[in-house]
Amino acid sequence: MKRFFANSKHCVTTFCLLVILPAQVMGQGAEPGNFGSAASGGAPLLLEQPQTARDLVKIRAHYDQTVWSKEVMAQEFEQAFVDLWDRLLQNDDKYEVFRTSVFDRMIGGTEPRSQQLDWGIQVTKYAGQPRELSFAEWVQELNRFEKAGYRIVETEWHHLRFDPPTETAPANSTVSMLMHVENSAQQQRFVIKGDMQVEWRRGANDGTAVPSVIDVRGLAITRRTGAPAFVEKRVEQFATNSQGVDFPSTIHPVILQDLNGDHLPELVIAGYNKVYWNKGKWEFEVAELCEFPPEHTNAALFADLTGDGVLDYLCVPKNGYPHLYQGSPGGKFSDLPQVMKFIGDPMPVPIAVTAGDIDHDGDLDLFIGQQRPGY
Ligand SMILES: [Ca+2]
Ligand SMILES: [Ca+2]
Ligand SMILES: [Ca+2]
Numbered sequence: 001m002k003r004f005f006a007n008s009k010h011c012v013t014t015f016c017l018l019v020i021l022p023a024q025v026m027g028q029g030a031e032p033g034n035f036g037s038a039a040s041g042g043a044p045l046l047l048e049q050p051q052t053a054r055d056l057v058k059i060r061a062h063y064d065q066t067v068w069s070k071e072v073m074a075q076e077f078e079q080a081f082v083d084l085w086d087r088l089l090q091n092d093d094k095y096e097v098f099r100t101s102v103f104d105r106m107i108g109g110t111e112p113r114s115q116q117l118d119w120g121i122q123v124t125k126y127a128g129q130p131r132e133l134s135f136a137e138w139v140q141e142l143n144r145f146e147k148a149g150y151r152i153v154e155t156e157w158h159h160l161r162f163d164p165p166t167e168t169a170p171a172n173s174t175v176s177m178l179m180h181v182e183n184s185a186q187q188q189r190f191v192i193k194g195d196m197q198v199e200w201r202r203g204a205n206d207g208t209a210v211p212s213v214i215d216v217r218g219l220a221i222t223r224r225t226g227a228p229a230f231v232e233k234r235v236e237q238f239a240t241n242s243q244g245v246d247f248p249s250t251i252h253p254v255i256l257q258d259l260n261g262d263h264l265p266e267l268v269i270a271g272y273n274k275v276y277w278n279k280g281k282w283e284f285e286v287a288e289l290c291e292f293p294p295e296h297t298n299a300a301l302f303a304d305l306t307g308d309g310v311l312d313y314l315c316v317p318k319n320g321y322p323h324l325y326q327g328s329p330g331g332k333f334s335d336l337p338q339v340m341k342f343i344g345d346p347m348p349v350p351i352a353v354t355a356g357d358i359d360h361d362g363d364l365d366l367f368i369g370q371q372r373p374g375y
Contacts, residue, residue, distance in 0.1 A: 074162035077171055077200055077209040081157045094152040099139050103211040106133040121224045126217060153180040160195065171200040187225055194219035233282050238272055244296050248272055249318060257302045259331025270300040270315060290333040294323050303355040305364050316350035316368060
């Protein structure tokens with residue numbers, strides 16, 4: 001699974017910014033295949049579009065050996081944490097996953113420094129003299145926590161920084177982690193969060209990268225005792241399909257907006273063209289939002305874009321043109337949309353849209369962010 005690679009080329013997101021004035025073009029489309037020159041690191045750029053899959057493999061290999069060589073090594077080393085996260089997701093017994101995720105030593109602090117926040121929340125960091133735990137001692141600590149009723153709810157792990165090994169220093173990484181823990185009997189919840197420093201070594205048998213020293217002094221423990229702030233009231237299921245076959249490709253954006261002026265916000269699932277009319281006291285009535293919706297909405301907002309004092313709805317389909325639905329009082333969108341073809345080609349993967357009077361001329365302008373893969 002690739003979700004781990006926060007700084008990976010697989011997840012690199014380029015935001016192409018587009019400012020749209022009403023009926024005016026202020027931006028221009030992205031140029032496929034032009035990856036720029038700033039990141040090349042002196043390597044020759046292959047700007048031509050691949051004609052075959054073999055071309056694509058060749059181009060990727062070229063970049064992996066030049067521009068991305070450090071990144072490729074980072075991915076090899078971080079595999080220990082990729083595996084850890086996968087196993088934590090797949091196994092109910094999360095303590096057993098940690099008991100079998102080997103490292104040499106862990107370094108923590110000895111002096112707790114706590115800060116008291118509102119709502120009885122306490123944040124604690126550990127500083128002072130370092131305290132070392134061997135892996136065997138760490139396992140004993142895990143057993144103690146498990147026996148005391150601490151349940152590991154969920155975790156996240158991201159590789160923030162990687163320094164390859166040198167002649168004098170081993171490879172090391174900064175890994176950010178997040179863990180939610182609860183103790184139901186004591187009505188306690190914990191968030192353990194922060195950056196860990198990891199020093200790596202090669203395994204004796206197969207040469208794979210193994211965490212040697214894990215320094216957890218950058219972590220903070222946030223704790224609160226009491227009933228949870230939120231309780232589950234209702235769960236809605238939405239089927240999706242990444243290709244948009246049979247179902248929308250996404251439910252998002254999810255928007256809270258009072259559409260009828262009764263001061264109760266409606267819940268809009270724009271990807272599904274659904275509005276949940278808020279009747280108060282957690283009662284909702286579901287209906288279609290637009291009578292003539294576009295397919296595969298990917299970004300949307302409500303704002304009075306026409307300046308008549310009534311909210312309008314603007315949505316941008318995946319690989320399409322922005323659609324403006326002029327609103328009627330009461331939050332109805334019954335008319336055909338105005339399709340805004342202010343650029344020559346459909347807009348690939350719009351991911352966010354917001355509105356503001358950017359040029360101070362009294363009308364709202366739009367700002368649409370797109371996503372483009374790094375390759
Ligand atoms: Ca309302
Ligand atoms: Ca309007
Ligand atoms: Ca304006």
